[in-house]
Amino acid sequence: MALLEVNDLSVRYDAGESQVHAVDGVSFDVEHGETFGLVGESGCGKTTLGKSLIHLLDSNGYVESGEVWFDGTLPRWEDERGEVRQEVIEDDQYPVREDGMTDLTELDNEDIRDIRWRNIALIPQSAMNALNPVYKVGDQIIEAILRHEPGTTREEADARARDLLERVGIEPERADDYAHEYSGGMKQRAVIAMAMACNPDMLIADEPTTALDVIIQDRILEEIEDLQEEFDVSILVISHDISVMAEICDKLGVMYGGKLMESGPKEEVLRNAANPYTLGLKNSFPTVKQEQEQLVSIPGSPPTLLDPSEGCRFADRCPFVVDECHTTHPPMYDVDAAENGVRTESSSGHEHRSACYRVDELEMMREDATKEETWTETQTH
Amino acid sequence: MDRNADPLIEVENVAKWFDTTQGVTDRLLGREPNPVKAVDDVSFTINEGDIMGIAGESGCGKTTLGKLLVQLHDPTHGSIKFDGQDITDMSNQEEQEFRKRVQMIFQDPFESLNPRMTVFQSVVEPLRINEMYDGYQARRERVIEVLNEVGLSPAEAYLNEFPKELSGGERQRVAIARALVVNPDFIVCDEPVSMLDVSIRAGVLNLMKELQAEYGLTYVFISHDLSLIRYMCDRTAIMYLGDVIEQGPTDDVVMDPKHPYTEALFDAVPEVDPEAERHRANVTGEVPNPRNPPSGCRFHPRCSKIIPPENWTGSQAAFRRAFQFKRQATIEEIGPEEVDADPETARELAVDQLLERELALELPEEHRGENETAHSIDVAELDLPRDAEQTLRDAANAILDEDYDGAREVLDGEFQTICEREHPDLRVAVDQITACHLYEGEERKTRVGAPSADD
Numbered sequence: 025m026a027l028l029e030v031n032d033l034s035v036r037y038d039a040g041e042s043q044v045h046a047v048d049g050v051s052f053d054v055e056h057g058e059t060f061g062l063v064g065e066s067g068c069g070k071t072t073l074g075k076s077l078i079h080l081l082d083s084n085g086y087v088e089s090g091e092v093w094f095d096g097t098l099p100r101w102e103d104e105r106g107e108v109r110q111e112v113i114e115d116d117q118y119p120v121r122e123d124g125m126t127d128l129t130e131l132d133n134e135d136i137r138d139i140r141w142r143n144i145a146l147i148p149q150s151a152m153n154a155l156n157p158v159y160k161v162g163d164q165i166i167e168a169i170l171r172h173e174p175g176t177t178r179e180e181a182d183a184r185a186r187d188l189l190e191r192v193g194i195e196p197e198r199a200d201d202y203a204h205e206y207s208g209g210m211k212q213r214a215v216i217a218m219a220m221a222c223n224p225d226m227l228i229a230d231e232p233t234t235a236l237d238v239i240i241q242d243r244i245l246e247e248i249e250d251l252q253e254e255f256d257v258s259i260l261v262i263s264h265d266i267s268v269m270a271e272i273c274d275k276l277g278v279m280y281g282g283k284l285m286e287s288g289p290k291e292e293v294l295r296n297a298a299n300p301y302t303l304g305l306k307n308s309f310p311t312v313k314q315e316q317e318q319l320v321s322i323p324g325s326p327p328t329l330l331d332p333s334e335g336c337r338f339a340d341r342c343p344f345v346v347d348e349c350h351t352t353h354p355p356m357y358d359v360d361a362a363e364n365g366v367r368t369e370s371s372s373g374h375e376h377r378s379a380c381y382r383v384d385e386l387e388m389m390r391e392d393a394t395k396e397e398t399w400t401e402t403q404t405h
Numbered sequence: 406m407d408r409n410a411d412p413l414i415e416v417e418n419v420a421k422w423f424d425t426t427q428g429v430t431d432r433l434l435g436r437e438p439n440p441v442k443a444v445d446d447v448s449f450t451i452n453e454g455d456i457m458g459i460a461g462e463s464g465c466g467k468t469t470l471g472k473l474l475v476q477l478h479d480p481t482h483g484s485i486k487f488d489g490q491d492i493t494d495m496s497n498q499e500e501q502e503f504r505k506r507v508q509m510i511f512q513d514p515f516e517s518l519n520p521r522m523t524v525f526q527s528v529v530e531p532l533r534i535n536e537m538y539d540g541y542q543a544r545r546e547r548v549i550e551v552l553n554e555v556g557l558s559p560a561e562a563y564l565n566e567f568p569k570e571l572s573g574g575e576r577q578r579v580a581i582a583r584a585l586v587v588n589p590d591f592i593v594c595d596e597p598v599s600m601l602d603v604s605i606r607a608g609v610l611n612l613m614k615e616l617q618a619e620y621g622l623t624y625v626f627i628s629h630d631l632s633l634i635r636y637m638c639d640r641t642a643i644m645y646l647g648d649v650i651e652q653g654p655t656d657d658v659v660m661d662p663k664h665p666y667t668e669a670l671f672d673a674v675p676e677v678d679p680e681a682e683r684h685r686a687n688v689t690g691e692v693p694n695p696r697n698p699p700s701g702c703r704f705h706p707r708c709s710k711i712i713p714p715e716n717w718t719g720s721q722a723a724f725r726r727a728f729q730f731k732r733q734a735t736i737e738e739i740g741p742e743e744v745d746a747d748p749e750t751a752r753e754l755a756v757d758q759l760l761e762r763e764l765a766l767e768l769p770e771e772h773r774g775e776n777e778t779a780h781s782i783d784v785a786e787l788d789l790p791r792d793a794e795q796t797l798r799d800a801a802n803a804i805l806d807e808d809y810d811g812a813r814e815v816l817d818g819e820f821q822t823i824c825e826r827e828h829p830d831l832r833v834a835v836d837q838i839t840a841c842h843l844y845e846g847e848e849r850k851t852r853v854g855a856p857s858a859d860d
Contacts, residue, residue, distance in 0.1 A: 065602040193767060193779065197742070207691050237462035238631065239686045242673035246685060246769055264603065267632075267675040271683070291679050308607035310632040312659060312674045314681070319636060321608030325572040 025095060025123060026053040027225060027258050028077075029373065033090035033129075035069070035076045042331045046072040046085070048282040051356070053373035054226070054275075056095075057256045061273035061290070063266055065326055069282040070262045071149065074228045077128060077260075078144050079136045093125040096143040096225055098135055101126075142172045145224040149231045149262075151215035155203035162186065162199025165218050172222045188217040192247055209240035213247065220251065226258045233268060245272055266309055270294055275374075278302050281327045281337030283353060288376030298359040298378040298386055300342045303393035320399045336381070343398045344389055348381045357383045413591060413623050414451040414474060419483030420444055421469050441695050443469040445647040446483070448831070451640075453590075456617065456624040458638030458655060460631055460670075462692060465644040471593045471627045475509050476500075487591070505535050508584035512596040514576035518568040524579050525564040528552065531587045547586060554619075555582045556612055574605035578612070585616065593625045598633065610637060631674050635659050643667045646695055646703040653837020663839040665710045685769035689729065702842065705824035706732055709772070712842055714821050720788035722774055724820065726764040727793055731816045734800055734809070739763050741805045748805040759801045760784050793819070 035047035046069040054060045062070040075081050077092050097120060101112045108124040119130030128139060140146070148154045156164055165185035169176055176184075186196035192213040194206075203211060212232070219227055232248065233241040249272060252259060263269055269276055270290065277287035278301065286299040297303050304322040324341040335350035336342070342349065356377040358370040367384040370377040382389060392398045422440035431438070444466045451457045459467045472478045473485060476492050485492050492503055508531075511517040518527055528548045531537075538544045552560035555578040568576055577597065584592055597613070598606045614637070617624060626637050634641055635655060642652035643664065651664040662668040669686035676683055687709040693699060699706050706729075713724035733739045741748055744758040765782035766773070776783035784794070796819050803811035823842050834844040 065604060209691055237629070237692070238673040239462065239669060239688060240691065242675075242686045243769075245675070265675075266603070267677045270677045270679050271675040294677065294679055305604060306677075308604050309677055310607075310636040311677055312632045312635050312671060313676065314678060316636060319607035319610060321606065321611070322604040323608075325574060325605065326602070 025125070026093075026373070027056045027058075027095045028054040028260075029091075029093040029125065030073075030077070031091045031093065033073070033076070033092060034088040035072050035081065036086060036088045037072075037082070038084040038086075039330060044329045045282050045332055046329055047076065048332075049090070049353070050277075050279075050282075050284045051090075051373060052277050052284060052287055054258050054260060055374075056225075057252070057258055058275065059252065059259045059261060059273045061261045061263065061269040061276045062279055063263060063269050063276060064279035065264060067326055067329070068279040069329070070279050071230055073279070074146075074230055074260060074262045077228065078140050078146065079128075079131070079133065080146065087129045090129065092128040093121060094128050094139070094143065094226075095125050096139070097124070097126040098131075098138050099142075138172075140172075141168055141219075141224065142222045143224055144226045144228060145219035145222070147215055147219045147227060147229040147232055150235060151212050151232070152208055152235055154215050155206075155211055157203050160200055160202055161206065161214050162189070165189075165199070165214075165221050168218060168221045185217075185221070188220055189214065191220075192217045192251075193243075208236060209243065212236060212240070212244055216244070216247065216251070220255065220257075223255065224257060226260065228260045228262070230262045231264070232261065234263070234265070241268070248272060266294075266305065267311075278305070281332065282329050283337050283379065284356070285338065285380075286376075286378045287356075287373075288359065292359070292376040296359075296376070297390070298362065298376065298383060299380050300344050300389060300393065301338045302378075303390065304341075304399065307393065307399070318396060320396050323399060336379075343392070344380075344382055344385075346382065354379045354381045359383065359386075362386055411453050412450040413453040413488060414625075415484075415486040416450070416474070417448050417484050417486075418446050419448070419470075419473060419485055420446055420481045421466075421473055421478055422481045425481065439696060440481075442647045442698070443695070444473065444480075447644075447647075447649050448483075449642060449649060449652055451623060451625065453623055454617075454621055455640060456626055456638045458634040458641040459625060459627045459644060460629065460634045460641060461644035462670075463629060464646075464692060464695060466647040466695075467627045467629075467644050468595055470644070471509070471595050471625055474591075474625060475507050475593050476503070477509070501535070505537070505587050506590045508587065508589040508592045510577075510580050510584050510592060510594045510597045513600050514573060514580050515568075515600065517580055518576060520568055523565050523567055524552070524557075524571075527568075527579060528583045528586050531583060535587055537587060548582075551582045551586045552579075554616065555579075555585070556608070557582065572605075573601050574609060577601060577609055581609075581613065581616070585620070588620070589622070591623045591625075593627070595627045596629070597626075599628070599630065613637070631659070631671060643670065646692065646698050648703055648840060649831070650704065650841070651837055651839040652831075653839075657836040661835070663834040663837060663844065664704075664841045665708050665843075666704045667839075669709070685771055687768065687772040689766050689768060699825075701823070701825040701827055702829050702840070705822065708824065710843060711824050712822055714823075717790070717793075719790045719793060723787045723789040723793075724822075726766060726782070726787065727789065727797060728820045728822060729766060730760075730763050730797060730800070731820045733763060734804060734812045734816060737809050739804060741807060744805075752802075752805070755805055756798055756801045757784070759805065760797055763801075764797075 030052050033050050037044040037046055064070045097108050103109045112118045113120050119127035162185045166181040169181040186199050189199055190196045194213055233244050273290050276290050276293040278285045280301050285301045307320040322341050327337055334352055336353050339345050339349040356370045356379050358368050359376040359378050361368045362383040365384050421444040422442050425438055425440045427438050461467050473480055529544050532544045538547050549560040557563045557578050598609050628634050638655045641655040641658045642649045645666050651667045669688045672684045673686040688707045690707050711725050717724055743762055744755045746754040746758055748755040761781050765777055767779045776786050800812045800815045829840045829842050831838045831840045832844050
């Protein structure tokens with residue numbers, strides 16, 4: 025059973041007359057102990073998606089439709105063994121499925137607080153500014169523990185906070201320091217420690233290393249990998265940096281214009297990309313140590329998500345566009361079947377999937393995508 | 406790249422210090438100014454038609470260096486020659502001529518364009534200021550020509566747009582057009598694509614390369630992103646805390662780095678290819694405060710290859726750890742609270758524990774020794790000379806009594822290294838030049854003052 029099942033999730037922002045379709049019909053699964061990466065350019069909806077899972081959207085944002093099934097539930101719906109009580113499952117007024125998974129979108133603002141931190145913790149974007157400057161770092165961790173685990177005494181929480189800091193490579197005595205006494209890397213570590221405070225099943229890490237220098241980034245990435253091994257926590261990483269993703273993720277989802285364009289095991293998505301957008305992205309990404317190839321950019325610029333057109337979001341910039349692309353946005357197709365020239369819709373969130381009508385012509389697309397003229401000829405201006 | 410090209414920029418022992426003045430209170434209290442040496446004694450040359458990359462972590466002084474090159478900062482000392490002329494000492498007229506030939510592209514196209522000026526007004530402004538081209542019509546034609554060249558075509562459609570109506574990529578193209586419109590010889594690009602999305606970035610980079618070939622431009626390309634440096638630059642200089650610690654042809658610097666810092670820096674870059682072989686950076690700690698940089702080689706407290714003295718009989722790994730112990734003890738970073746054993750009743754055990762703990766380095770797993778974790782090491786496994794171990798034990802004893810002066814006294818004069826004592830000059834190491842004592846004597850032809858780009 026998956027830990028998190030996102031099912032046809034759509035998130036909108038109200039912008040007066042019209043709506044911003046920030047996330048549109050996205051489905052994917054995250055397994056226990058797995059690292060799932062959401063990668064995409066700025067404004068593609070990846071952060072919105074992450075925040076919407078635990079109701080942290082800005083006030084004008086709301087979940088339009090879809091479900092977020094999570095393997096875990098509210099403390100008051102559990103029995104002594106931590107399982108969901110049978111009557112909760114059977115009663116229709118509770119958003120709990122037969123297999124004990126809870127639909128997080130149905131919880132109200134009070135209830136979601138019991139899920140946050142205890143079950144799903146967030147490492148926010150710009151963690152550098154995520155610490156409160158007027159409280160000691162240790163006290164901030166203690167506060168989280170006390171709020172989410174009411175049975176704990178202050179002494180226990182204090183000991184745990186120090187343990188956590190030590191675990192992420194900060195000396196325990198530094199718990200008594202303020203955030204401004206920490207370096208950038210240490211702040212990031214402290215925020216990670218804080219997220220781990222209540223031993224969550226899942227971490228949402230939004231651009232966990234973006235503001236850091238490369239050597240510190242290297243350390244933090246190792247730290248995240250170690251934590252995952254030790255606590256068997258699932259991580260949803262959100263980043264624009266494909267190379268960071270390639271390093272820490274097991275599975276990848278590529279987002280564009282609020283849609284999931286391609287997803288699957290990391291090796292599959294990176295090595296056997298099956299979507300024109302992923303292919304284009306790969307062309308435009310420089311590497312340090314590999315053979316240097318001419319970079320090719322994708323022509324045009326990302327779409328506006330204010331009442332977007334019906335067709336494929338990438339159609340305007342895509343060199344492989346056909347008439348069908350302008351009808352509706354393509355569903356996710358099974359890439360394995362497409363390798364053999366068969367186009368069938370994918371039924372599982374685990375396999376390699378791609379949202380492209382021409383997925384059955386993969387060989388041609390992969391070949392042409394490596395040629396520079398393919399991308400320059402569609403240049404719109 | 407033309408190896409015999411003439412040098413266009415010659416930088417010699419240039420330094421830029423900030424906060425060099427005293428305020429009234431400082432003077433009354435007798436406080437000496439303690440300047441931040443953002444750039445300290447940097448020398449290099451840039452040949453005509455080259456793209457010179459300057460890379461390093463934030464705060465290493467790369468932007469300051471870039472601004473020095475276009476005379477947006479005055480150097481504290483040293484000289485910068487542009488085309489043979491010293492730009493630190495120019496008459497007004499010379500400076501005007503210089504400004505025409507030298508331009509800068511800034512990091513953030515969302516900030517560097519005046520929101521109240523149209524594209525045309527922004528791009529034509531340098532022409533007006535420099536009194537180039539006669540009359541509105543001629544200038545307008547020049548602006549259109551340049552806009553077309555930077556890929557904003559048809560240019561007429563862009564002339565009357567305001568920056569807010571343009572995308573990030575388009576804005577950066579306007580910034581490039583504004584730099585190019587005066588037909589310069591030399592452009593300093595400070596993180597020109599770091600604010601742009603990946604899919605847009607490649608286009609701007611390629612444009613910059615094309616324009617370079619077409620106009621015969623010379624670039625300085627400043628970036629923290631090493632993969633961009635690799636893609637763009639013929640030659641690269643790596644900076645650390647105000648020093649250029651290595652420079653040479655980009656391929657050599659990346660694939661065969663000589664300075665331990667360069668090596669760590671490139672090891673730390675993640676690879677897109679999931680099957681690529683990856684090493685983690687072999688360094689300890691973080692970049693120290695530039696106001697109070699370490700003595701000698703500024704990288705020595707973090708360095709994996711710190712050089713033991715000649716009479717050291719143990720291993721380098723043991724020396725590195727002993728040296729770290731000494732450093733931590735000197736700055737009172739270690740204390741009795743780090744051992745479980747009670748120093749009063751179980752002294753031996755406490756000393757053992759302190760050494761076990763403090764001789765361990767916080768390193769990525771692949772660089773650790775056997776039986777070493779981030780917080781403990783088997784001291785017996787370390788190849789530590791007996792007298793060195795005794796010194797460490799004596800120091801540990803003092804530390805357990807919180808007698809740091811005593812510990813300093815014990816450690817004083819021990820674990821000496823040239824890296825701490827002497828600041829290394831740039832010296833030749835195969836294809837590049839690097840500032841590291843490791844390459845002492847190997848090929849020390851000359852003290853490299855202003856190394857020529859052909860080294």
